[in-house]
Amino acid sequence: MRQRWLVIESEARKESDLKQLEKRLTKKYTQAQCQLRKLCQQEFVCAEDAFNAAKLLEIQLPFHQLASKY
Secondary structure (H helix, E strand, O other), X not given: OOOOOOOOOOHHHHHHHHHHHHHHHXXXXXXXXXXXXXXXXOOOXXXXXXXXXXXXXXXXXXXXXXXXXX
């Protein structure tokens, strides 16, 4: 069966979608900060353990990347 589709874009829909995206990203950022704070409070036996824990956290954060100041 043949079908015809019509896609309609509007500024109102675009603005609404952007607001929802911004809200979702803000929520994910807050969650990432909380998880990072918890990670920073943990004590590790060696630097490699800390690095591996940070890498595991980064995998769980699809919208954010961990970066080093140093």
